[in-house]
Amino acid sequence: MGNSQFFSNCTADSIREAAAALKAGHLVAFPTETVYGLGADARNPEAVKRIYEVKGRPSDHPLIVHISSINQLEKWAKEIPEYAIDLARAFWPGPMTLILKRTEIAQDFITGGQETVGLRVPNDPIALALIEEFETISESAIAAPSANKFGQVSPTSSFDVQEELGDYLSNFDIILDGGDSNIGIESTIIDCTGVHPIILRSGYITKEAIGIELGDINIQVAKPAGRKFSGSFEKHYAPKCKIFVGKYRIEGAGFLAMSEFETPIGMFRVNSPGTIRDFASLLYSSFRITDRLGIDILVVQPPTGEGLAVAIRDRLNKASKGR
Ligand code: TXA
Numbered sequence: 499m500g501n502s503q504f505f506s507n508c509t510a511d512s513i514r515e516a517a518a519a520l521k522a523g524h525l526v527a528f529p530t531e532t533v534y535g536l537g538a539d540a541r542n543p544e545a546v547k548r549i550y551e552v553k554g555r556p557s558d559h560p561l562i563v564h565i566s567s568i569n570q571l572e573k574w575a576k577e578i579p580e581y582a583i584d585l586a587r588a589f590w591p592g593p594m595t596l597i598l599k600r601t602e603i604a605q606d607f608i609t610g611g612q613e614t615v616g617l618r619v620p621n622d623p624i625a626l627a628l629i630e631e632f633e634t635i636s637e638s639a640i641a642a643p644s645a646n647k648f649g650q651v652s653p654t655s656s657f658d659v660q661e662e663l664g665d666y667l668s669n670f671d672i673i674l675d676g677g678d679s680n681i682g683i684e685s686t687i688i689d690c691t692g693v694h695p696i697i698l699r700s701g702y703i704t705k706e707a708i709g710i711e712l713g714d715i716n717i718q719v720a721k722p723a724g725r726k727f728s729g730s731f732e733k734h735y736a737p738k739c740k741i742f743v744g745k746y747r748i749e750g751a752g753f754l755a756m757s758e759f760e761t762p763i764g765m766f767r768v769n770s771p772g773t774i775r776d777f778a779s780l781l782y783s784s785f786r787i788t789d790r791l792g793i794d795i796l797v798v799q800p801p802t803g804e805g806l807a808v809a810i811r812d813r814l815n816k817a818s819k820g821r
């Protein structure tokens with residue numbers, strides 16, 4: 499599958515080589531704590547164009563710029579509200595993306611022509627080492643969407659990336675292996691351009707956790723209306739199999755539920771997460787397992803309650819509308 503170079507057990511040398519590849523305009527897929535990203539030099543229009551080609555993604559769909567620390571914030575964003583600084587201090591490095599007013603360094607080919615830019619400091623040692631090294635040699639940062647075809651399931655392992663994009667990468671591109679993604683669903687996206695923060699995409703950083711950090715600031719949750727962020731596409735996060743959410747009993751179908759649920763007779767148990775956290779980290783790999791086994795239907799018992807369960811239900815809802 500594919501021609502790209504694959505680096506496991508990443509060393510300082512492989513990180514340096516990957517940063518050099520980025521500088522030369524090539525793509526580097528890398529692990530993060532949420533999902534794997536497909537990175538390019540955020541200031542190189544040709545390199546960024548290849549991300550869109552490889553993913554098959556519409557070019558007005560903006561990319562998250564991955565930076566190494568809060569110290570890089572003012573390079574890419576301006577007029578940053580106090581509450582956004584509080585969020586960055588509390589949750590970075592971590593599974594949170596802030597949408598802020600852009601500086602001139604964040605050009606249209608990154609922001610989809612919008613006056614805002616998405617920024618994130620991921621919490622993964624390989625990702626951070628790569629971003630730091632790249633910032634040092636380039637004065638830039640790494641633009642990266644999830645390393646999957648547009649509309650498909652985000653990859654949570656380097657094998658997933660290889661399976662999904664291997665045929666579309668060149669032999670100058672690199673896949674860095676860092677094991678399975680710890681969190682397993684994409685970052686919480688928070689619009690910080692207004693007086694109040696607005697959650698655009700739910701994730702591991704929950705509304706409750708944000709509330710604790712910000713005290714009495716009102717936090718809103720966006721209804722997916724615009725088409726400029728992932729969550730707003732109905733066909734997102736969709737595997738090949740059909741996802742049924744709820745108490746369906748379908749002979750021969752896959753089954754995913756918390757461990758306290760018994761497997762209905764005649765169904766194939768794909769995973770049995772013991773906690774909500776495990777549920778999130780096993781969600782996409784459960785989709786992929788079902789596809790690899792050639793099973794057409796996956797029935798999922800959604801986790802109940804607030805917190806991270808909200809993000810899981812959001813992804814399930816979208817995946818079930820997929821096909
Ligand atoms: O966890 C994550 O966020 C992963 C890892 C690789 O960091 N990245 C990720 O990227 O999920 P992507 O491109 O698959 O989804 C990010 C979403 C995009 O769909 C985009 O629409 C939204 O973030 N986004 C980026 N910049 C934006 C902006 N300026 N305004 C509104 N939404 C934005």
Ligand code: MG
Binds near residue numbers: 643644652728
């Ligand atoms: Mg994505």
